[in-house]
Amino acid sequence: MGARAGLAAILLAATLLSLSGCSQWHYSMGSPLAQLDVPRAEDRTALGEVLARLGPPQRVSASVSGYLLAWEHWHVRENALGFSLGLKGTDVLAIDWGDLRYKGEYLLLSFDREHRLASVSQSAWDSHGGGGRAIQPLFSFVDVLDSDDLTGSMPQHRWGSDLMQRLPEALNRESSPDTGEAGLEQRGTPEALGQRSLEMR
Amino acid sequence: MKAFFPLPVMALALALLAGCAQYENKRGVEVSWQNSVTQGLTRGASTRKDVLDLLGPPSQVIALDDETALYYLFEHSRGEGLVLVVYNRMRIDTRYDRAIFFFDADDTLTDYSTRVYAHDE
Secondary structure, eight states: OHHHHHHHHHHHHHHHHHHEEEEEEEEEESOOSTTOOOOOGGGTOBHHHHHHHHOSOSEEEEETTEEEEEEEEEEEEEEEEEEEOOOTTOOSSEEEEEEEEEEEEEEEEEEETTSBEEEEEEEEEEEEEEEEEEEESSOOOOOSOOOHHHHOOOGGGGGGGGGGSOHHHHHTGGGOTTSSSSOOOOTTOOSSSGGGGGGOO | OTTTSHHHHHHHHHHHHOEEEEEEEEEESOOOOOHHHHTTOOTTTOBHHHHHHHHOSOSEEEEETTEEEEEEEEEEEEEEEEEOSSEEEEEEEEEEEEEEEEEOTTSBEEEEEEEOOOTTO
């Protein structure tokens, strides 16, 4: 009788362990900008000197008046807690909770056509990026966290294939921030507005 | 004795279920812009052909009227995870090795900068 009770306790504990879990994902992209020696716009520093002080930027674009250079650092943190009665990969009464926070820094410098510093813009943020709760009786249709647009790879990797995209994106190439000739875009910028709206994603 | 029987077994079961994970992800142009390679470049003298011969095709080409810029990018992600079944943690660190070269209308190098992260940075 005692052995049976012990076995039942083990099975119960093992079942509970397999049904619930807590996950944390931390993403760090780039290096902190705090230690950078950022020049002042009024000094009209030469491009070569700025590159020597700050190193190569992470994003570059030509603009009507010259060049745009940007440096960035992101830290994204996902916390998720889940519980499901499903067995062998099925979802039965899945209960999920998730929370997303992101913080970062962004430094944008613009240069005129004479390669002189024209403007400096810097920002830092620590924000709640959303989250959710879900109770899904039979199937899990909804992910309560979505950080793909914040943690994706840099657009330079896709530059060579810009004209091989599906037609709405190829037709929008002149306005796409991925080309390096139509301005810059921060991570997480909504795609339904602005320069990407014609891409119909 | 009966009361303590499940605890060591449960601890053993947890130990058997626990694990760790590690992964590495690399994207972009293979890094060849170390200082030892680019120190032969001279502003006002080297040409776009010199840079392309040294480093190969870039990740991105940017044009501003007659000027051009070549941008090289290598993205390196490292992840480390702890899997304890009831608590799982993953940490992913991404670094960007990069280089940029500006050329004037005559394809002469005007400005450039490179950055390569050490493995332990």
